[in-house]
Amino acid sequence: MLQEIMTGKVKWVTDIDKSVLLNNFEKRGWIEASASEDWNFYWMSVQTVRNVFSVENGYRLSDDQIVNHFPNHSELTRKDLMIKNIKRYRKELEKEGSPLAEKDENGKYVHLDFVPVTFMLPADYNMFVEEFRKNPNSTWIMKPCGKAQGKGIFLINKLSQIKKWSRDNKGPNFVTTPCKETYVISLYIDSPLLIGGKKFDLRFYVLVTSIRPLKCYMYKLGFCRFCTVKYTPSNNELDNMFVHLTNVAIQKHGDDYNPIHGGKWSVANLKLHLESTRGKTVTDRLFDEIYWMIVQSLRAAAPVMINDKHCFECYGYDIIIDSKLKPWLIEVNASPSLASSTANDRIMKYNLINDTLNIVAPNGDIPDCKLSKNPSKEALGNYVIL
Template sequence: MASKVKWVTDIEKSVLINNFEKRGWVQVTENEDWNFYWMSVQTIRNVFSLEAGYRLSDDQIVNHFPNHYELTRKDLMVKNIKRYRKELEKEGSPLAEKDENGKYIYLDFVPVTFMLPADYNLFVEEFRKSPSSTWIMKPCGKAQGKGIFLINKLSQIKKWSRDSKTSSFVSQSSKEAYVISLYISNPLLIGGRKFDLRLYVLVSTYRPLRCYVYKLGFCRFCTVKYTPSTSELDNMFVMIINFHGGGLVNNLRLYLESTRGKEVTGKLFDENGNYFAESSLWGCVCPVMNNDKHCFECYGYDIIIDDKLKPWLIEVNASPSLTSSTANDRILKYNLINDTLNIVVPNGEIPDCKWNKSPPKEVLGNYEILCDEELAQTEGAERDLRNRSGPSIGLKGSRTRETGKTALTTWK
């Protein structure tokens, strides 16, 4: 009989441990031989750091890619998206199409964003176009709502201006890099409450790109009632951090279709009715990601929907929280991990990272293929043609195709 998978984790969460134990895997410490390590992003930094000099062997896999921050650090994500847009535009891709106001029709899924202090002048230019707007400042390196604040006057961020007279006296740390994004001031409210949506995406390999979207996600509602007045800006922390859990995406769809009608709601969901059309994000990061065959990653997307039902991607997290607040929440996360393991550790046996990473359909569980470059290529041009015919299908189909193409041209 084959020997058991030896696992380590530095995240003591029952949804993980129960899944490992269910498979009959054996827990070991990080200093022993291990096959599977579910680690925090801090640990992965050490593992892949030059000093550590750690080399993973063929039977070892971990739940992060070495440079996941290309996607999860706010400034880099924005940089990558901007670069991707330019590339597509240069190629004359239909994805880069713009509307009459000069806005990207398909690629405008992240709120207008600048980096501070680097883009300070560009930001000021944009700010002056609509001086009444509110912006949100987030420190580049921090996560989970730390260090976030809102501004609606230029004076509030004077210290990030380059020619600031006081800058020489301000210590470097207080001038640390921030991203500043247009605050979604017209969020969709349910029951008068603001919420965001959490979706999960699993990437099992970047070359070829193979990623899956989880059919179930959830909404996180603010405990404090939303008011657009800026006097309430101080409540921001409460709004972002103190979430209730619960509520499945299916119910969101039920609510939206009931109160807004089918047509507008349809725009938000794809033709299968399961998830948001956000896959083009992968086109942006693919080229810069280091594909390490020992790695996979399960990302959490935070999305805010505005009152016109346009989804905005706010953040991508490489270590989505596995803490659960309700029974439903726990079941969802347990199944998420279960389905993830079924895909990345076939049959729950000792991993061999040389395998081709294309699991049979039966093991996908609640995951659906979002993009599979190999599959897209082998299935040939005929499917592409067919996909291009319908407007919504065409969007998804061509997007998948473009993703592959861009990626290939870059990697050759």
């Protein structure tokens, strides 16, 4: 009898040991399994996804199995591929004569200008130099494509710094190196919107359950991450990452880091602040632009993404607002951190996983990939349909 009861339960596996996941599985009465046994739900790290969907493995998922990543999610979550896909998307829309691809008199996109000017290094080195010379007083930010949490990032404002970097990294004349050494270099947004004199960025969570047709949901409970040191565009502070990078992995080592609120604010607080300082109309327009930009980025990657019905993805979108209240898409994370730096953080992430599971595994039942997933209004929790 017990065996019969057990068989109707979802069997879960994860290789990410985080309490917000485990508590959610337990609350549903799901049963822990191992990767080598039968399982229905696998919350995987990106490395595991690579292995499962690799050509050598040829692993086939059955209709009652779902995983939390698309096979080639990196088309959106690797910094270089995201930019490449957005550039291609713009060109295609231009060819079609789409009004979305409209440009102003300076040749800038009116609607699709939501990522900073970006080049890949070493491949686009000459194009970057040309752009740099047009505006030699600009600051640029360099990021390794395959790293996270602010690792390996630095700012430059002189060509000699790039030349030094290329010598240190590449030997003479940019000898081609394996793909993992690719960097992106982007125009630094040097006039960010400041609150209390400090720079911040926004983290939004976006759940995608299908690429074609695109089905995506925005989580209402995002947050802002603040730097611990007041912002200055001064060249003397270019090396001070406590001024420039909002990543908690960096800021938590700062002298002024506050472990109680973790340098975080809820998006709701930001909205209230902006409504009281800039007005409701302007604030609403800003948030509409952010939602629109997220959908456009997903559309840009959609043609090259493998739309596997066994997959869903909860992306972490990082966005910066400049002093003119224009939002910029900085990057998209495939495995947004499920670690909690504060009590509020833990509650929010627990709810995020709970609401995600309610959409991708409705009623806590064993998944069935043949059924179309259209959750009821009640099942959405804090998600809204984008």
